[in-house]
Amino acid sequence: MTGGKIRSASERPDVPNRKTGDGSRDFRRGGFADSKSRLELSSRSPDPDLTALCLAAPAPGSFSLLTSSWLAVSMILLELGLAILVYLVFLPDPVAMQTLAAGWVVQIWLRNLCLLFLVAHGLHLYFHQLRQQGTTLRFDRREIGGRNGRFTYRSQLLDNMFWSLASGVTVWTAYEALYFLAMANGLVPVVSPTGNPVWFAIWLLLIPIWSSLHFYWVHRLLHWPPLYRIAHSLHHRNINVGPWSGISMHPIEHLLYFWDL
Numbered sequence: 001m002t003g004g005k006i007r008s009a010s011e012r013p014d015v016p017n018r019k020t021g022d023g024s025r026d027f028r029r030g031g032f033a034d035s036k037s038r039l040e041l042s043s044r045s046p047d048p049d050l051t052a053l054c055l056a057a058p059a060p061g062s063f064s065l066l067t068s069s070w071l072a073v074s075m076i077l078l079e080l081g082l083a084i085l086v087y088l089v090f091l092p093d094p095v096a097m098q099t100l101a102a103g104w105v106v107q108i109w110l111r112n113l114c115l116l117f118l119v120a121h122g123l124h125l126y127f128h129q130l131r132q133q134g135t136t137l138r139f140d141r142r143e144i145g146g147r148n149g150r151f152t153y154r155s156q157l158l159d160n161m162f163w164s165l166a167s168g169v170t171v172w173t174a175y176e177a178l179y180f181l182a183m184a185n186g187l188v189p190v191v192s193p194t195g196n197p198v199w200f201a202i203w204l205l206l207i208p209i210w211s212s213l214h215f216y217w218v219h220r221l222l223h224w225p226p227l228y229r230i231a232h233s234l235h236h237r238n239i240n241v242g243p244w245s246g247i248s249m250h251p252i253e254h255l256l257y258f259w260d261l
Helices: 048-056 063-070 075-089 102-129 156-184 197-222 225-235 251-258
Strands: 025-028 031-034
Touching: 075 102, 102 156, 156 251, 197 225, 197 251, 225 251
Parallel strands: none
Antiparallel strands: none
16 A cells, blocks of 8 residues: 555556556456556545445444345345245155155156256346346456357356256255155154244254355365366366356266255
């Protein structure tokens, strides 16, 4: 920091950069060129996206802070609502699940496939095909590429859809079917909001913590060089990620990630 300013990468001698054709400096390969500095804190006009976010933030100590932190429509809240809907409407007959049979297992597989397709492809259409948000808040403003030899079928979209649906949904369904089979036969405990309200509330709070810990340590394991080469490198082919990239993984990675379900 010099003279009350934070110097950007373009002004620091220890950070390499290159000039583009119009004299502006390109801070990284993806683009984001700026004529002088996007990071310098000075009297220049702030980033409009950042300004909008700051203006939308509630004042500390206000009731709106509580509602925005705990009562906002977040991804976790949406996932919880979807899980409740699936459990109440699309769960196979518990009596049928006492015996391992193709009928109810395929029913779960088709349900999971449709859910993933609706959510992931709905987001893909909204953000990438219809471009309803433009490039606002996007980390990489480039569009998901066309033909690329690094991906299956030479297409990132088709590659991500294949690994998510063919491998991801299959492994996800296998774990779910085994759990429901054990549950229907009384081999695993069942905690319900009516029968065990206290434990139900405790587990509702503990499961996201366990899920985060599991995700972290499995991810650390997947970056062990042998396992990275065999499995995790497939997921890391996605540099410019899209809605289908989240569970576009090798089957080994699906086995490791989904067993916490």
